Amino acid sequence: MVRIEIDGHAYTVPDGGNLLAACLSLGLDLPYFCWHPALGSAGACRQCAIIQYKDAQDKRGKLVMACMTPVADAMRISLDAEQARQFRRDNIELLMTNHPHDCPVCEEGGECHLQDMTVMTGHGYRRYRGLKRTHHNQNLGPFIKHEMNRCIACYRCLRFYDDYAGGKDLQVLGMHNNVYFGRFEDGALENEFSGNLVEVCPTGVFTDKTFSAHYARKWDLQSAPSLCVHCGLGCNTAPGERYGQLRRIINRYHSEVNGYFLCDRGRFGYGFVNSPERIRKPKLKGYPDMTADTAESYFRNLLKTAKPAIGIGSPRASLEANFALRSLVGEENFFLGLDDTEQVLLNTIVELMRNGGIHSPSLREVEQADAVLILGENLTHSAPRLALSVRQAARRAAFELAATLHVLPWQDAAVRNVAGQAVTPVFIASVAATRLDDVATNTYRGSPEDIARLGFAIAHRLDPSAPAPAALGDAEQALASTIADRLKQAKRPLIVSGTACVNLAVIQAAYNVAKALPSTDKQLTFTVPECNSLGLAMIGGQSLAQAFERVGNGLTETVVILENDLYRRAPTRNVDLFLQLADHVVVLDSLNNKTTEHAELLLPTSTFAEAEGTLVNNEGRAQRYFPIYPETDAVRGAWQWLTRMIDNPPWRHHDALTAACAHALPELGAIVRAGPTADYTVKGSKIPRQPHRYSGRTALYADIAVSEAGQPEDKETPFAFSMEGDTAQVPPALLPVLWAPGWNSNQAVNKFNREAGEQSGARLIEAAGTLPWFSDIPTEFTPTPGRWRIMPLPHIFGTEELSLHSPPLLERAPPFCVLLSPLDAENLGVHNGDAVEIGSLAGTLIMKIPLRLEPSLPFGLLGITSGWPAFQSLKAGSQVTLKKPSQEGSL
Amino acid sequence: MGEGKMDKPLTKNIRPDRAFATLADYESTGGYQGLRTAITQLQPKEVQQWVKDAGLRGRGGAGFGTGLKWSMVPMETPQTRYMIANADEMEPGTFKDRMLMEQDPHQLIEGLIIAAYAIQAPIAYIFLRGEYHVARQRLEHALLEARFKGYLGEHILNSDFNVNIILHTGAGRYICGEETAMLNALEGKRATPRAKPPFPLVSGLWGKPTVVNNVETLCNVPHILHYGVTWYQGLGRGADKGSKLFGVSGRVNYPGLWELPLGIPIREIFENYAGGMRDGYKLRGFLPGGASTDFLLPEHLDVIMDYEAVAKAGSRLGTGMLIVLDDRTCPVKMVLNLEQFFAQESCGWCTPCRDGLPWTITLLKDIIAGKGRREDLDTLSGLTRMLGPGNTFCALAPGAMEPLQSALKYFRDDFERYIVDKSVLKESV
Amino acid sequence: MKKPFFTGLSAAEIEEINAEIEHYPDKAAVAIEALKIVQKYRRWISDDSLIALAELLDIAPAQLEAVATFYNLIYRQPVGKTVIHYCNSVTCWMLGSDQVSEHLCRHLKIELGETSADGKYTVLPSVCLGACDHAPVLMVEDQLLLDVNEKTINGIFER
Ligand SMILES: Cc1cc2nc3c(=O)[nH]c(=O)nc-3n(C[C@H](O)[C@H](O)[C@H](O)COP(=O)(O)O)c2cc1C
Ligand code: SF4
Ligand code: FES
Secondary structure, rough: EEEEEEEEEEEEEOOOEHHHHHHHHHOOOOOOOOOOOEEEEEEOOOEEEOOOOOOOOOOEEEEEEEHHEEEEEEEEEEEOOOHHHHHHHHHHHHHHOOOOOOOHHOOOOOHHHHHHHHHHHHOOOOOOOEEEEEEEOOOOHHHHHHHHOOOOOOHHHHHHHHHHHOOOOOOEEHHHOOOOOEOOOOOOOOOOOOOHHHHHOOOOEEHHHHHHHOOOOOHOEEOOHHHHHHHHOOOOEEEEOOOOOOEEEEOOOEOOEEEEOOHHHHHHHHHHOOOOOEOOOEOOOEEEEHHHHHHHHHHHHOOOOOOOOOOOOOOOHHHHHHHHHHHHHHHHHHHOOHHHHHHHHHHHHHHHHHHHOHHHHHHHHOOOOEEHHHHHHHHHHOHHHHHHHHHHHHHHHHHHHHHOOOOOOEEHHHHHHHHOOOOOOOEEEEEEOOOOOOOOEEEEEOHHHHHHHHHHHHHHHHOOOOOOOOOOOOOHHHHHHHHHHHHHHHHOOOEEOOOOOOOOOHHHHHHHHHHHHHOOOEEEEEEEEOOOOHHHHHHOEEHHHHHHHHHHHOOOEEEEEEEEHHHHHOOOOHHHHHHHHHHHHEEEEOOOOOOHHOEEEEEEEEEOOOOOOOEOOOOEEEEEEEEOOOOOOOOOHHHHHHHHHHHOOOOOOOHHHHHHHHOOOOOHHHHOOOOOOOOOOOOOOEOOOOOOOOHHHHOOOOOOOOOOOOOOOOOOOOEEEOOOOOOOOOOHOOOOOOOOOOOOHHHHHHOOOHHHOOOOOEEEOOOOOOOOOOOOOOOOOOOOOOOOOEEEOOOOOOOHHHHOHHHHHHHOOOOOOEEOOHHHHHOOOOOOOOOOEEEOOOOOEEEEEEEEEOOOOOOOOEEEEEHHHHHOOOOOOOOOEEEEOOOOOOO | OOHHHHHHHOOOOOOOOOOOHHHHHHHHHOOOOHHHHHHOOOHHHHHHHHHHHHEEEEEOOOEEEHHHHHHHOOOOOOOOOOEEEEEEEOOOOOOOHHHHHHHHHHHHHHHHHHHHHHHOOOOOEEEEEEOOOHEEEEEEHHHOOOOOOOOOOOOOOOOOOEEEEEEEOOOOHHHHOOHHHHHOOOOOOOOOOOOOOOOOOOHHHHOOEEEEEEEEHHHHHHHHHOOOOEEEEEOOOOOOEEEEEEEEEEEOOHHHEEEEEEOEHHHHHHHHHOOEEEHHHHHHHHEOOOOOOOOOOOHHHEEOOHHHHHHHHOOOOOOOOEEEEEOOOHHHHHHHHHHHHHHHOOOOOOOOHHHHHHHHHHHHHHHOOOOOHHHHHHHHOOOOOOOHOOOOOOOHHHHHHHHHHHHHOOOHHHHHHHHHHHHHHHOOO | OOOOOOOOHHHHOOOHHHHOOOOOOHHHHHHHHHHHHHHHHHHOOOHHHHHHHHHHHHOOOHHHHHHHOOOOOOOOOOOOOOOEEEEEEEHHHHHOHHHHHHHHHHEEEEEEEEEEOHHHHHEEEEEEOOOOHHOOOEEEEEEEEOOOOHHHHHHHHHO
16 A cells, blocks of 8 residues: 555555556546556546646646556645646547537437546537548447447447457557447457447447337436346346336446456346246136236145145256245255256266365456366356456466566556567367467367366376376377476466366366366366356255156156246156146246246246345355346246245245245355345435436326326335435445446446445355365267267357347357268268258157358267257257258158 | 768768669778677677767657667566667658668668667567658668678677568558557557557567667667767767758758758758758748757757757757748648648547547638637647647657647737738638 | 459468568568558459458458558558559648649549549559658659659659
């Protein structure tokens, strides 16, 4: 910490930062554009001008850019000096010479950083009389709208998209005041993090197209702290609602998890909440209209059967919902509802996290890694935000080299200039090419077995007591040695693996490598597919196969399925049989799917947007989400339906349920600290979900009834469905909308950085113990001639169940095809784009589908998009035959 | 070697017929002797010291001490170091480096090799502007000759010093002459400048220590090494050492370029060498050192051409190339022409330059078209302060403001005539 | 819109570019040089050439476009067989560059920046060509013409 003097007042600020960041975190108002806390300083916009004085005698001082000036002890600066104020005012005036002033029709209006800064600097009168330059706008695909005339050329889009996220197709074109930020030609932005442009752009050049489609001003949106439900990483989000519709998702800063950025699935996958497929009323087969009360009593009766009912939980339902179900049916009748293989993988991961003794890092910690080994994952598709963090880790060596040249980490261009000489070891072993290959020092392509073998070999090289794979090829041996030697030198090596390969040996190999590493700061992280996969595995329960057995053996009559489409978990035939054999099937879910079709009783549950709950992310961090708006119709939280089925339930409120869950499952004990309880108040009142400028509340539903309905009461959470309440004292982590006087845009977060940095959520597992080496090393994969093995490959826009209900996302879904190595195709005599017939080993035709050649795919594998409904009949690892359809169309 | 030419070391091989000096010509007047001295007798640090002691200051415009610059390069690190000759000469009114390269290419090559030796750089670049086709051909030829003769390449003069020179031609942009922008251009990127610190001396091309020197600066180096520090110091007349190329363009009798001692009075250049104004024209003012320097007036003719003296008079020595404004050229239009150049060449990175320069043009055009308002002159003055030194990311915009701010001071009447008494509108240029 | 016919790069171009790549630590660094080489052969950089070149250099077309649109001497539109650059910087302007350009354009019946109907000439402005002592000056392809007047200009077209 150093002491500096700003406009005559003394402050203490952390050393090593720049003056702009320091001023903002002190709560001072200093305008800027090109700086961004995650992107560092560029010095381009010249907006953050201040006066720096040499010493106490110096009264004139010198104009400097705060963002480019390192904090130093005993420094004297002024933000208030007229010279600085005038410069900042004049600078905005220059930026505005080409700005269209189209705020009334601009989606950014009301949360526009440029608006804020213009007002803040006091530039209010236009002197410029010339023409404004105009640009052509591009069609950037289903997510992002482009309006280049609003551009103030702060270069932040480029610095995020290109430099930070590794995108290549958005560039700055042209020169002087004719610079243009766009693509080579019209077309969807290719990078999977393009949505962040919406937040990174300080004005309305890049806006959210999905939001535009049902737009509302920021101040008219109701919100609450929430979580992304589209993968296992648990990014924090701030969804916005108006008129009972979810309008958009934006990032909510969490220093340990997602920082400032989300992936495009998380941002644009929310369509399911508003989907016509939503279930809004209870349904009983044959009785289309049913009240909630009747449904409840019907449900109660079904539970009173002679044989005990069983419950099937869900990795996309909250801990509390799963626990409520488990309590309802009893532990011995609770099944996890996972794919059987996946359950084994998840159980192993939980076991490794519990007793493996290796730290499971947060995303922020991932970014600090100085060597990375990825075993079996294409992270951009299986855990997108993690890929962005690994991309930052790949710059670690550049930061370290820069430090030796006295270049500070936020001096962005300077760090990048030395980057060429500083290579962070990043090794990627995966089934096919990955979106991180551009930062990889070495890549390896192979079947899951081969990847596992490479891992085992690395571990053995690191520690000879670790078992070695037999008969490893020379090339693999050499690669293993290279990787091991580089990992060994690292201070904070990181091993990444996960469930994407659907292969236990890969996970075990990853553990062996991590265990063999000498560093004490080593880290091991696993991707998991769904938002509560880890939480569900931690609760524990029997497998789906066991549930099928129960029913098959006639040991139960009623099956209660919680938010789970079993057709995604098990072969169609088995699920069909199971649902037929069960006497009564009760399904609780929010959206229609194949399983809900078979429900005798179907109960409508809320999505994350209308309910609260706790999810455990892949790191082992429990986090709470809160309803954005109240449930309507007969929709209820799954936990509420289930609780009402319990006689004398031990909890009435969600808080009590959370506590009961924590009590029953000591490992989950800390979940009570994952979020505030309903009785949490600030100065005696609840936290308002609506901004204090929320407008037209009395008129909102005037077309339905002129008298204003009272605001719905929220007994379950510390938030109120209203705009009343003082937000000044609310901890930033709980603020639905970050706002500070003068800061209407999301940049307000920088005013809270110190406090918003405080973690929210609770880590449930800390590294302890150690496990013996895994020694079940698979033999190498040798394709059987004439047979192909199904290899599901996750896709950011094709795999996750809920986001598939978002039409804009579907536009970016992978083409409907299977992937084959060119060599295999050649042998078969088929070409890119040809249709092939996939058949079972018995020779029955499964499907006819176009083929795409994937040069990076090993032969003998048939790549399919995992999770894609059309592929439900193709189970990971199963073998199929491939045939060129006969010319005559032999049917 | 003709002793009589000793006071004009830079141009002693330059012939009126514009033919160029071959290696043999160059050697016959002492060429590559400086290199021999440096490599066979001196340590790199000593070469740096000689150049420092000689008092050579950069001729690229900023006038930074050349030896001092070299001595700031970290020599102990195992990293590669790079030496670059800045041959991007694109400042309007400047035509000195072109002549040096076209007519005596070996002089630059020798200077560059010595500089590379002084900082122990195994690779040196000549960043030549793309429009200089003749210079390119002649440099290519001279590089072959030097390589063949063992002055360039491996084991230079049988020492263990190796250096390779790569001739890189640009694709046209004034900003490429700014040394950090040049690094980006050499790396195949858009030539936007880089933030300093870190200075290129520490982290330059590909992030490695790099020195950039102007062509003329480097051309001085062989002579310092050959004839010694004391001799070199004897060349200047004023506080600054050495000789310098001075040129004059505009409506003078003999526009041209001459090697003269630093410290020479401007009047001497203007009258004795450029032959004064053409018949029928009077001197109204001049830019003493290229397009990005402040106007001076006839009353400044006795100022001497020396870094401090010109600065004291309110301008900059810059490139030492005078652009003469005659009494029949409208200063407002001349400033407009200059600002159009700068606005067009702005790289588009920082706000004041990117958006401020186009505004100055809008204002100047409005004024010239008779649509100006009185307050426009205040707006223009405001812009000259706004785009002043330290306020923009690089020195392009401050340079652009120098002619404007001095024109507003010295030729205010001309501006006001357009605004107040519109009679001027009927006159032509 | 249908994709125009894809031209690819010639063996000679590829060879010359590859030779340049040797001088640089990575392929992308040779971007400017490579654009100049292709332009030498084709007179200008079409979208197709740009895409083909980007592929050769292993970069996205947009990345190459970012470089191509920064520099004056890279033409992203077709030019005539002979490009005439006239200097419009300060000394040439004082000594009549406006008249020079007007004369050129009138003679060729084009506006500034256009190509004559016969496809032979394109007239473009240039920043200071470094020959101010002989203003006004022109650069006809690689050749500098000094102290230009109507006669010298007419001489260009008589060659
Ligand atoms: C916009 C701009 C353009 C410049 N152009 C040139 C140039 O064409 N040639 C040159 O030698 N220096 C030019 N410079 C100066 C260089 O940045 C640098 O200071 C110089 O090459 C250093 O060489 P010296 O120390 O030998 O003078 C320019 C500077 C700026 C800001
Ligand atoms: S002053 Fe700014 S915009 Fe102008 S050339 Fe320099 S960096 Fe580029
Ligand atoms: S924020 Fe400091 S210059 Fe842009």
